[in-house]
Amino acid sequence: MKTEARKIFIINCMYFTILLLAAFVLLKYGLPMVAPFVTAFVIAYLLRRPICFASGRLRMNRRVMAILMVLLFYSAAGLLFTLLCVKIFSNGKLLVASLPSVYANYVEPVFTGIFSGIEQSLLRMDPSLLGTLEELEGHFVQSAGQMVSGISMEVMGWLSGFASSLPGMFINLLLMVITTFFIAADYELLTGFCLRQLGERPKEVFMEIQSYVAGTLFVCIRSYALIMTITFVELSIGLTLIGVENSLVIAFLIAVFDVLPVLGTGGIMIPWTVITALMGSHGLALGLLAVYLVITVVRNIIEPKIVGSQIGLHPVVTLVSMFVGVQLLGVLGLFGFPIGLSLLRYLNETGAIRLFKTA
Numbered sequence: 525m526k527t528e529a530r531k532i533f534i535i536n537c538m539y540f541t542i543l544l545l546a547a548f549v550l551l552k553y554g555l556p557m558v559a560p561f562v563t564a565f566v567i568a569y570l571l572r573r574p575i576c577f578a579s580g581r582l583r584m585n586r587r588v589m590a591i592l593m594v595l596l597f598y599s600a601a602g603l604l605f606t607l608l609c610v611k612i613f614s615n616g617k618l619l620v621a622s623l624p625s626v627y628a629n630y631v632e633p634v635f636t637g638i639f640s641g642i643e644q645s646l647l648r649m650d651p652s653l654l655g656t657l658e659e660l661e662g663h664f665v666q667s668a669g670q671m672v673s674g675i676s677m678e679v680m681g682w683l684s685g686f687a688s689s690l691p692g693m694f695i696n697l698l699l700m701v702i703t704t705f706f707i708a709a710d711y712e713l714l715t716g717f718c719l720r721q722l723g724e725r726p727k728e729v730f731m732e733i734q735s736y737v738a739g740t741l742f743v744c745i746r747s748y749a750l751i752m753t754i755t756f757v758e759l760s761i762g763l764t765l766i767g768v769e770n771s772l773v774i775a776f777l778i779a780v781f782d783v784l785p786v787l788g789t790g791g792i793m794i795p796w797t798v799i800t801a802l803m804g805s806h807g808l809a810l811g812l813l814a815v816y817l818v819i820t821v822v823r824n825i826i827e828p829k830i831v832g833s834q835i836g837l838h839p840v841v842t843l844v845s846m847f848v849g850v851q852l853l854g855v856l857g858l859f860g861f862p863i864g865l866s867l868l869r870y871l872n873e874t875g876a877i878r879l880f881k882t883a
Contacts, residue, residue: 551853551860560696564703571597572711590708598701729871736870740863743834751827755779755789758819766811782823789819835866 555562571593579589707714719727759775768774782789793816801809832842845865849857 548852551856555856560700561703564700565707567597567700567704568594568707568711571708575708587709590711591705594701594704594708598704732874733867733871736867737863740835740866744831744859744863747831747834750830751823752779752782754826755782755819755823758822759789759815762811762815762818766808766815768808782819789816789823793819831862835862836869837862837866841865 571590575586575590575593578584578593579586582589719730722730756775756779759778760772763771763775778789778792781792793812797809797812797816800812828839828843828846831837831846832839835842837845842862845861846858849859849861851857853860
């Protein structure tokens with residue numbers, strides 16, 4: 525009896541291991557290949573209810589309304605994206621081009637002052653070391669200048685490479701737009717055909733999964749909106765206390781940037797702190813560093829608790845799943861792994877699958 529139970533356990537472990545490996549390979553390598561079509565389906569799904577509502581109110585053909593709604597969506601998104609890109613690239617180009625002058629005017633004088641202080645100390649202690657120090661100073665300043673110029677050239681090269689990849693991105697975007705039109709116009713027909721290929725029980729499970737994932741995504745968006753609000757309040761108070769002008773506007777922009785999992789608040793606060801310190805405003809730099817540390821600590825504490833409580837997972841499980849997800853799949857894994865675990869918990873509780881025992 526024990527041997528049979530062990531066999532069943534091993535078979536189940538192998539089965540779910542194969543499923544997990546297949547899902548990982550599919551998401552890691554297969555999803556980028558069909559990303560335009562998956563994105564088109566998601567957009568069509570999000571526009572489904574507005575299309576039905578508008579076509580019913582205006583008594584217009586559903587396909588015509590779908591075309592108009594998709595056209596309106598992409599026009600608005602394209603306009604906002606274009607304005608944002610123009611602003612980012614124009615400011616980024618000016619920033620990169622000004623790096624050498626910033627170094628010459630602000631960074632180099634700081635290093636020169638530091639070495640001058642060391643020289644004065646050596647003159648009092650051991651004048652024979654002064655020549656060695658001057659040689660080291662020259663090498664250091666020259667290397668730092670070359671590093672800044674190299675960073676500037678690398679960023680400009682990255683921008684040029686990005687510009688050269690625009691034709692491929694344009695083709696993917698064109699495929700996504702065209703596919704969205706077709707899916708939105710015949711959404712019920714396409715989804716109905718796919719559902720008819722399933723049996724009754726698989727169809728019920730699929731509909732449960734669809735409903736739960738949609739609700740969980742909404743909950744995740746609400747959770748991160750709450751986290752962004754908390755970050756905005758912390759930034760507003762902190763920046764106001766240390767005397768930063770336009771603190772509310774700056775806090776809002778950093779809070780929006782904080783949603784990005786790779787960069788986050790540090791993507792703005794750390795360079796800002798370093799530049800402020802190099803320009804000689806050491807008090808403001810210490811204040812910015814303190815604000816950043818407080819926000820980082822609070823974010824790492826509240827994020828697992830808020831997201832985990834909203835999707836029904838323990839904070840430790842949420843934190844581990846987010847960390848593993850980022851390591852394996854990047855941004856997709858950050859959100860996908862907690863949602864996937866929450867879905868497994870839900871299916872286990874409803875009896876659709878049996879993975880683990882519950883109290």
